[in-house]
Amino acid sequence: MKIAVTGKGGVGKTTLAGTLACILSRNYRVFAIDADPDMNLAGSLGIHTPITPISKMKDLIKDRTGAEPGSSFGEVFKMNPKISDLPESLSINYDEEGRLKLLVMGTVDKGGDGCVCPASVLLKALLRHLILKKDEIIILDMEAGIEHLGRRTAEAVDLMIIVVEPGLKSLETATRIRKLARDIGVEEVVAVINKVSSADEEAFVSTKLNEIGLNVLGSIPRDYNVVKADMEGLPLVDYPDSPALVAVEDIAENILNNPP
Ligand SMILES: Nc1ncnc2c1ncn2[C@@H]1O[C@H](COP(=O)(O)OP(=O)(O)O)[C@@H](O)[C@H]1O
Numbered sequence: 676m677k678i679a680v681t682g683k684g685g686v687g688k689t690t691l692a693g694t695l696a697c698i699l700s701r702n703y704r705v706f707a708i709d710a711d712p713d714m715n716l717a718g719s720l721g722i723h724t725p726i727t728p729i730s731k732m733k734d735l736i737k738d739r740t741g742a743e744p745g746s747s748f749g750e751v752f753k754m755n756p757k758i759s760d761l762p763e764s765l766s767i768n769y770d771e772e773g774r775l776k777l778l779v780m781g782t783v784d785k786g787g788d789g790c791v792c793p794a795s796v797l798l799k800a801l802l803r804h805l806i807l808k809k810d811e812i813i814i815l816d817m818e819a820g821i822e823h824l825g826r827r828t829a830e831a832v833d834l835m836i837i838v839v840e841p842g843l844k845s846l847e848t849a850t851r852i853r854k855l856a857r858d859i860g861v862e863e864v865v866a867v868i869n870k871v872s873s874a875d876e877e878a879f880v881s882t883k884l885n886e887i888g889l890n891v892l893g894s895i896p897r898d899y900n901v902v903k904a905d906m907e908g909l910p911l912v913d914y915p916d917s918p919a920l921v922a923v924e925d926i927a928e929n930i931l932n933n934p935p
């Protein structure tokens with residue numbers, strides 16, 4: 676299963692993506708991919724050692740895609756990027772058994788569908804060609820701009836989660852993403868409401884989401900444990916009493932019980 680998490684900046688994409696990755700890795704092999712140029716998925720997993728993003732691994736990218744970093748030529752796609760071994764060589768293992776692996780893309784240039792910048796080629800290749808076994812899940816932490824994925828890549832995304840928070844701004848972004856997702860052919864798009872403080876807030880956002888045709892996969896309460904985890908540099912799964920963690924566990928169960 677390939678899951679992409681997107682939404683306006685600051686709504687909680689990384690918190691959700693990282694926490695989902697930790698939870699799902701209890702029973703699945705998870706590749707968590709940080710595709711947000713403002714890379715901080717590692718932090719939400721409690722990893723604070725410097726990680727070289729894939730966009731900086733020049734030799735490797737050249738080897739795998741035939742592309743010189745920064746160059747733009749249209750020949751790249753005639754070479755089929757060999758990615759079967761990419762996760763092993765590019766990722767860092769989160770745990771000893773290697774059940775959770777993290778890949779950091781770095782700056783993925785957005786030149787549209789025809790973009791041949793190497794990191795983008797690699798991300799697309801990963802999503803399109805990586806054949807997942809039954810017990811493997813990709814979780815992509817993205818930014819709000821998803822148009823650079825392109826149609827063929829978008830079709831490989833099984834589930835797109837748009838994170839929203841109470842307020843019109845993130846809902847406006849969600850509307851835009853919803854439309855983009857439809858344009859590029861993502862089949863399954865749902866919303867998660869984060870930072871919910873009251874039933875009124877949840878009802879307000881749910882109504883608006885229904886209006887734009889987005890089903891709600893789950894809601895996550897505003898929870899000081901999330902802030903504490905961030906300050907202490909630990910993953911949210913280290914706070915078993917966290918209501919937000921329990922909510923993400925429900926969301927994970929929801930995804931597994933109704934796979935896209
Ligand atoms: N449920 C929550 N309760 C309280 N704070 C939250 C919650 N979710 C996220 N935050 C805080 O909001 C900020 C942005 O979260 P983050 O996951 O980095 O968002 P994004 O990846 O969308 O930019 C962080 O400081 C995080 O601690």
Ligand SMILES: [Mg+2]
Pocket residue numbers: 688689690711713715
């Ligand atoms: Mg983020």
